Amino acid sequence: xxxxxxxxxxxxxxxxxxxxxxxxxxxxxxxxxxxxxxxxxxxxxxxxxxxxxxxxxxxxxxxxxxxxxxxxxxxxxxxxxxxxxxxxxxxxxxxxxxxxxxxxxxxxxxxxxxxxxxxxxxxxxxxxxxxxxxxxxxxxxxxxxxxxxxxxxxxxxxxxxxxxxxxxxxxxxxxxxxxxxxxxxxxxxxxxxxxxxxxxxxxxxxxxxxxxxxxxxxxxxxxxxxxxxxxxxxxxxxxxxxxxxxxxxxxxxxxxxxxxxxxxxxxxxxxxxxxxxxxxxxxxxxxxxxxxxxxxxxxxxxxxxxxxxxxxxxxxxxxxxxxxxxxxxxxxxxxxxxxxxxxxxxxxxxxxxxxxxxxxxxxxxxxxxxxxxxxxxxxxxxxxxxxxxxxxxxxxxxxxxxxxxxxxxxxxxx
Amino acid sequence: xxxxxxxxxxxxxxxxxxxxxxxxxxxxxxxxxxxxxxxxxxxxxxxxxxxxxxxxxxxxxxxxxxxxxxxxxxxxxxxxxxxxxxxxxxxxxxxxxxxxxxxxxxxxxxxxxxxxxxxxxxxxxxxxxxxxxxxxxxxxxxxxxxxxxxxxxxxxxxxxxxxxxxxxxxxxxxxxxxxxxxxxxxxxxxxxxxxxxxxxxxxxxxxxxxxxxxxxxxxxxxxxxxxxxxxxxxxxxxxxxxxxxxxxxxxxxxxxxxxxxxxxxxxxxxxxxxxxxxxxxxxxxxxxxxxxxxxxxxxxxxxxxxxxxxxxxxxxxxxxxxxxxxxxxxxxxxxxxxxxxxxxxxxxxxxxxxxxxxxxxxxxxxxxxxxxxxxxxxxxxxxxxxxxxxxxxxxxxxxxxxxxxxxxxxxxxxxxxxxxxxxxxxxxxxxxxxxxxxxxx
Numbered sequence: 093x094x095x096x097x098x099x100x101x102x103x104x105x106x107x108x109x110x111x112x113x114x115x116x117x118x119x120x121x122x123x124x125x126x127x128x129x130x131x132x133x134x135x136x137x138x139x140x141x142x143x144x145x146x147x148x149x150x151x152x153x154x155x156x157x158x159x160x161x162x163x164x165x166x167x168x169x170x171x172x173x174x175x176x177x178x179x180x181x182x183x184x185x186x187x188x189x190x191x192x193x194x195x196x197x198x199x200x201x202x203x204x205x206x207x208x209x210x211x212x213x214x215x216x217x218x219x220x221x222x223x224x225x226x227x228x229x230x231x232x233x234x235x236x237x238x239x240x241x242x243x244x245x246x247x248x249x250x251x252x253x254x255x256x257x258x259x260x261x262x263x264x265x266x267x268x269x270x271x272x273x274x275x276x277x278x279x280x281x282x283x284x285x286x287x288x289x290x291x292x293x294x295x296x297x298x299x300x301x302x303x304x305x306x307x308x309x310x311x312x313x314x315x316x317x318x319x320x321x322x323x324x325x326x327x328x329x330x331x332x333x334x335x336x337x338x339x340x341x342x343x344x345x346x347x348x349x350x351x352x353x354x355x356x357x358x359x360x361x362x363x364x365x366x367x368x369x370x371x372x373x374x375x376x377x378x379x380x381x382x383x384x385x386x387x388x389x390x391x392x393x394x395x396x397x398x399x400x401x402x403x404x405x406x407x408x409x410x411x412x413x414x415x416x417x418x419x420x421x422x423x424x425x426x427x428x429x430x431x432x433x434x435x436x437x438x439x440x441x442x443x444x445x446x447x448x449x450x451x452x453x454x455x456x457x458x459x460x461x462x463x464x465x466x467x468x469x470x471x472x473x474x475x476x477x478x479x480x481x482x483x484x485x486x487x488x489x490x491x492x493x494x495x496x497x498x499x500x501x502x503x504x505x506x
Numbered sequence: 507x508x509x510x511x512x513x514x515x516x517x518x519x520x521x522x523x524x525x526x527x528x529x530x531x532x533x534x535x536x537x538x539x540x541x542x543x544x545x546x547x548x549x550x551x552x553x554x555x556x557x558x559x560x561x562x563x564x565x566x567x568x569x570x571x572x573x574x575x576x577x578x579x580x581x582x583x584x585x586x587x588x589x590x591x592x593x594x595x596x597x598x599x600x601x602x603x604x605x606x607x608x609x610x611x612x613x614x615x616x617x618x619x620x621x622x623x624x625x626x627x628x629x630x631x632x633x634x635x636x637x638x639x640x641x642x643x644x645x646x647x648x649x650x651x652x653x654x655x656x657x658x659x660x661x662x663x664x665x666x667x668x669x670x671x672x673x674x675x676x677x678x679x680x681x682x683x684x685x686x687x688x689x690x691x692x693x694x695x696x697x698x699x700x701x702x703x704x705x706x707x708x709x710x711x712x713x714x715x716x717x718x719x720x721x722x723x724x725x726x727x728x729x730x731x732x733x734x735x736x737x738x739x740x741x742x743x744x745x746x747x748x749x750x751x752x753x754x755x756x757x758x759x760x761x762x763x764x765x766x767x768x769x770x771x772x773x774x775x776x777x778x779x780x781x782x783x784x785x786x787x788x789x790x791x792x793x794x795x796x797x798x799x800x801x802x803x804x805x806x807x808x809x810x811x812x813x814x815x816x817x818x819x820x821x822x823x824x825x826x827x828x829x830x831x832x833x834x835x836x837x838x839x840x841x842x843x844x845x846x847x848x849x850x851x852x853x854x855x856x857x858x859x860x861x862x863x864x865x866x867x868x869x870x871x872x873x874x875x876x877x878x879x880x881x882x883x884x885x886x887x888x889x890x891x892x893x894x895x896x897x898x899x900x901x902x903x904x905x906x907x908x909x910x911x912x913x914x915x916x917x918x919x920x921x922x923x924x925x926x927x928x929x930x931x932x933x934x935x936x937x938x939x940x941x942x943x944x945x946x947x
Contacts, residue, residue: 128659130657155660179874
């Protein structure tokens with residue numbers, strides 16, 4: 093049997109547990125990873141640029157062998173309760189890492205006990221540190237959306253004509269630098285929207301929970317899609333999928349306005365026209381399901397590697413500007429309905445290398461560079477991505493939402 | 507004196523007089539302060555020349571070790587095999603590791619002399635047959651030494667820690683050589699010991715050869731360490747390795763704790779002299795130098811409060827005792843355990859300076875109980891003490907920085923003076939992993 097999981101030199105994407113932490117970081121909750129040790133410092137060192145500045149309550153259970161073997165869930169519960177009583181967080185999120193998952197810890201039951209004993213909402217999400225961060229963000233924001241729906245109070249008066257309010261869903265430092273977040277906000281204002289909330293950077297829990305009267309939602313990364321679906325199904329808020337880069341800045345603004353009016357779901361980077369996306373269960377990336385999609389490796393392709401929505405949006409924007417096609421490789425979890433026909437789902441080094449070998453250009457995180465066959469004329473353009481290289485190239489991460497940042501990247505590509 | 511969180515007493519601190527050295531803080535959830543200078547198993551493994559590290563674990567665990575290697579600029583000596591959810595049920599994990607390691611090694615441009623193969627908690631729970639794996643790998647690649655390492659933090663509080671195991675397994679790669687008189691090694695350290703320390707000067711003056719993995723340039727250099735008749739270790743993680751080497755090769759060993767008090771330093775160095783069968787040096791001139799340096803330091807910093815943390819030195823209580831005995835105002839010590847070799851100092855401080863605050867570095871309350879609440883300058887020894895106190899005035903060392911003995915003490919006094927006078931960029935300095943080693947940040 094051939095295994096595809098070896099990496100001679102490549103990094104790995106941030107894990108689902110860290111995606112949960114990143115999505116809920118600023119919301120006043122307490123998040124506990126149920127794991128021996130190490131996960132906490134990995135996340136807070138490499139994946140959380142806010143750790144030094146903001147006192148978010150993210151802890152690890154420090155599970156040891158004895159507790160795992162003897163099933164000392166009571167200790168875990170008591171430890172969480174002790175800290176919860178100390179900090180009085182707005183909510184408690186307990187997430188299993190691989191060992192808690194492996195031994196089948198009943199996290200739902202534990203969450204129920206903790207919620208009953210503390211009077212603080214407590215929940216768990218299906219993580220195990222064996223999936224990538226987008227999946228964690230997806231689950232965390234989806235949970236938030238469910239809470240928001242429960243608290244939803246419809247507006248007594250319809251919104252003033254001409255004012256459109258917007259939520260942006262799927263924003264975390266793993267995909268968006270601080271400059272990008274500012275640019276996203278500015279773009280929304282310039283496009284004529286009142287920004288109700290940004291899930292979940294720079295907002296309080298209350299702002300997010302009370303954002304259910306927005307006219308429309310914008311899903312800027314796959315992590316935001318679950319929340320968008322919940323809000324659409326329960327309250328009827330339509331959503332548009334895409335990241336406002338280059339030509340998509342105006343196209344998305346237009347799509348949002350149209351969706352606010354006609355309640356359609358749109359993804360302009362997939363098609364210039366309104367489309368109805370099928371609602372379907374999340375499919376894993378190639379890590380779990382190598383045969384999920386046929387991958388079309390093309391000779392002399394221009395390849396872009398990254399998260400599905402951001403990266404395909406960038407590919408769309410580059411194509412509009414330069415009239416050259418960019419093919420996307422998505423190494424992290426997403427859904428096939430979000431992918432362009434020739435987008436490939438490849439994660440592993442051994443699967444990526446053949447695609448890179450026949451490419452003309454590759455635009456990807458600098459940690460991919462060692463496997464780019466530059467000696468065969470493949471040119472490599474650095475596009476750092478915190479979800480892959482963590483803080484290593486943090487200062488180089490461009491703000492592609494801003495026109496200046498996007499144009500700068502275009503010049504680099506030429 | 508102490509702040510509260512939501513009207514509850516802070517759980518991460520108590521006074522030394524009321525501390526139980528066997529249980530300083532109850533085991534509970536843990537917090538990770540953003541001070542990253544400590545060394546981890548990746549840093550230590552990279553010290554072995556001509557070696558390659560391969561980690562087999564899930565993405566959550568892999569991410570920390572990969573990015574450690576990347577930040578060291580050592581990704582060309584680092585590979586991974588990522589465990590997926592399906593591997594819990596549907597995979598022959600022995601075959602996965604065997605094929606993965608084989609593929610990785612076949613694709614390397616240059617075969618390493620040694621491979622540090624790290625399996626994880628997962629394999630322990632799954633009962634993966636590691637003996638079979640290592641046996642097979644040695645048959646497939648007889649020219650490579652496969653070093654069985656385990657990254658299993660789940661076992662570290664009750665069993666051998668990953669750091670201890672790593673050191674033991676690395677030194678197990680030595681082949682027996684005839685033991686050579688006047689040849690000794692320092693084992694287990696992450697940082698090379700200063701040439702000027704009394705350990706090295708004592709050895710050199712008496713014609714001894716000293717080897718240390720941290721300064722070996724090749725794998726052969728490392729293997730040559732097997733001829734040493736004496737192993738010294740300063741880092742307590744070297745203890746298991748020292749015992750193992752005595753059993754396997756008959757090498758004598760000597761633990762030289764990183765103590766700071768004159769009597770302790772003298773005692774350790776005298777024990778070394780005795781082992782070497784040379785006359786005990788007269789350290790009185792060195793002590794006089796230290797006294798003069800302390801006087802000058804005292805004049806400079808006066809009653810400025812001092813905080814010490816356990817990442818700064820393996821013996822924080824020894825250092826605290828030395829400082830209070832010289833009239834300095836030690837206000838806080840950050841440590842979650844009392845090392846056995848530092849226990850007497852802990853007890854002495856408890857009796858005589860019971861009002862010193864003892865802080866946990868990982869209790870969850872530390873998340874909120876940090877920052878400079880005193881409104882005055884506080885001199886910190888160690889990154890964690892600096893972060894918890896929000897102080898840019900700190901000495902940036904981990905594990906004693908390779909300083910030892912009276913020479914180390916004089917260096918420390920100098921560093922304290924400099925740290926008192928010149929503030930550092932705290933967030934920038936403490937974000938770098940593996941203080942004293944290579945870092946691309």
